[in-house]
Amino acid sequence: DAKTTQPTSMDCAEGRAANLPCNHSTISGNEYVYWYRQIHSQGPQYIIHGLKNNETNEMASLIITEDRKSSTLILPHATLRDTAVYYCIVDPGTASKLTFGTGTRLQVTL
Amino acid sequence: DGGITQSPKYLFRKEGQNVTLSCEQNLNHDAMYWYRQDPGQGLRLIYYSQIVNDFQKGDIAEGYSVSREKKESFPLTVTSAQKNPTAFYLCASSIERRAGGANTGELFFGEGSRLTVL
Numbered sequence: 001d002a003k004t005t006q007p008t009s010m011d012c013a014e015g016r017a018a019n020l021p022c023n024h025s026t027i028s029g030n031e032y033v034y035w036y037r038q039i040h041s042q043g044p045q046y047i048i049h050g051l052k053n054n055e056t057n058e059m060a061s062l063i064i065t066e067d068r069k070s071s072t073l074i075l076p077h078a079t080l081r082d083t084a085v086y087y088c089i090v091d092p093g094t095a096s097k098l099t100f101g102t103g104t105r106l107q108v109t110l
Numbered sequence: 111d112g113g114i115t116q117s118p119k120y121l122f123r124k125e126g127q128n129v130t131l132s133c134e135q136n137l138n139h140d141a142m143y144w145y146r147q148d149p150g151q152g153l154r155l156i157y158y159s160q161i162v163n164d165f166q167k168g169d170i171a172e173g174y175s176v177s178r179e180k181k182e183s184f185p186l187t188v189t190s191a192q193k194n195p196t197a198f199y200l201c202a203s204s205i206e207r208r209a210g211g212a213n214t215g216e217l218f219f220g221e222g223s224r225l226t227v228l
Contacts, residue, residue: 034216036216036217041198041222041224042221042222043200043202043219043220043221044153044200044202044217044219045219046216046217046218049216087153098143098155098158099152099153099154099155099169100145100152100153101152102150102151102152103152
């Protein structure tokens with residue numbers, strides 16, 4: 001299964017865009033990139049996913065590079081409630097072991 | 111509302127006792143998962159099940175057991191053989207995952223069960 005690499009932590013000022021990078025250089029052609037976030041002591045929450053094209057929903061945007069070896073999750077106007085751990089995972093789409101790394105701890109500040 | 115429910119939210123047990131954590135979903139999902147999370151760590155997969163009466167070991171299955179007698183339910187038993195059972199346990203479900211790379215949807219997580227062994 002493809003592994004991901006994310007920075008351990010990031011800070012962002014409230015109201016500014018938060019750009020969270022993820023490296024998945026061993027991703028295969030049919031594997032999707034998924035993003036989740038986990039607010040302290042809660043279950044993770046789905047944010048967005050994509051295969052090749054950039055995606056946008058009400059929560060965030062996902063930019064995937066043309067070679068698909070990396071992606072960036074963008075929270076366009078971060079708020080204090082966006083403070084959480086963000087996980088980037090590669091999903092092979094089969095009933096296999098979905099692994100979550102340690103993610104990026106995003107701290108949004110005033 | 112559809113969702114996934116874990117119980118109990120908090121659980122205290124003495125060392126050497128078996129403990130069963132409940133996970134129920136009414137999303138009509140075929141696949142269910144159990145993860146363990148330790149402080150400051152990511153999620154590690156314990157067991158997963160694609161379909162009723164079938165389940166597979168994840169990365170850290172030793173000391174745990176599961177059953178999948180009903181589509182809606184996937185209970186996890188933490189046995190006395192688990193050396194360090196104190197952790198945050200998360201259950202998740204998704205629509206059936208198919209081989210071949212089809213995108214089959216996101217994981218829906220419960221709110222977790224925090225087990226403390228005294």
